[in-house]
Amino acid sequence: MSDTLTHLDSNGNAHMVDVSEKDVTKRTATARSVVKMLPETLKKVIEGGLPKGDVLATVRIAGIQAAKKTPDLIPLCHPLMLTKITLDINVLDDCHIEILCTCALSGKTGVEMEALTGASVAALTLYDMCKAVDKGIVICETALLEKHGGKSGSWSANRG
Incomplete structure (x- = not known):
C-alpha cells in the first residue's frame, strides 16, 4: 500500500493520475x-407488491448503469471500458438486503470506484423504489470487499 495520495501532485493540487506507463x-x-x-x-419487494413495478430489476439496471457512468460522477x-458488471441481490434476513456489484476489465487502472458506485446507486434506487411505503429505510454499509489485479495485486476485506 502506498503512503501517498495519488490524486495529489507534488504541490498538493488535485490531478488525474497518469496510467500510461502501467501494464494492462x-x-x-x-x-x-x-x-x-x-x-x-x-x-x-420480494413479492412484487410495490407501486413502482419490478423493484429488483430496476435496482440491478441502476447499479449496472451507475458503474458505467462512474467517471461522470x-x-x-x-x-x-468495463467488460463485465454483475449486480447480485441477496436477502440476508427479514429486513436486510445485500447488494453486491462486481466490475471487471483488462486495463491499466482498477475498477474499485466502479464497483462502489454501482453498489451505492443500486442501494439508493432501492430506497427510491420503496420510500412510498417505508421512509425509514437505511443504507447501512457500503464497502469494498475485494479487488484483484494491477501492481498492488489482490486485497480482501476482513469479513470475519
Whole structure:
C-alpha cells in the first residue's frame, strides 16, 4: 500500500493520475451495500407488491448503469471500458438486503470506484423504489470487499 495520495501532485493540487506507463492486467473489484427496511417492505419487494413495478430489476439496471457512468460522477476517475458488471441481490434476513456489484476489465487502472458506485446507486434506487411505503429505510454499509489485479495485486476485506 502506498503512503501517498495519488490524486495529489507534488504541490498538493488535485490531478488525474497518469496510467500510461502501467501494464494492462485483468482487474476485478466487488463492493457491497446493505439496505435495512421494515419486514413488510422487504416482503413487498420480494413479492412484487410495490407501486413502482419490478423493484429488483430496476435496482440491478441502476447499479449496472451507475458503474458505467462512474467517471461522470467521480471527478478524477478514468473512463474505463468495463467488460463485465454483475449486480447480485441477496436477502440476508427479514429486513436486510445485500447488494453486491462486481466490475471487471483488462486495463491499466482498477475498477474499485466502479464497483462502489454501482453498489451505492443500486442501494439508493432501492430506497427510491420503496420510500412510498417505508421512509425509514437505511443504507447501512457500503464497502469494498475485494479487488484483484494491477501492481498492488489482490486485497480482501476482513469479513470475519
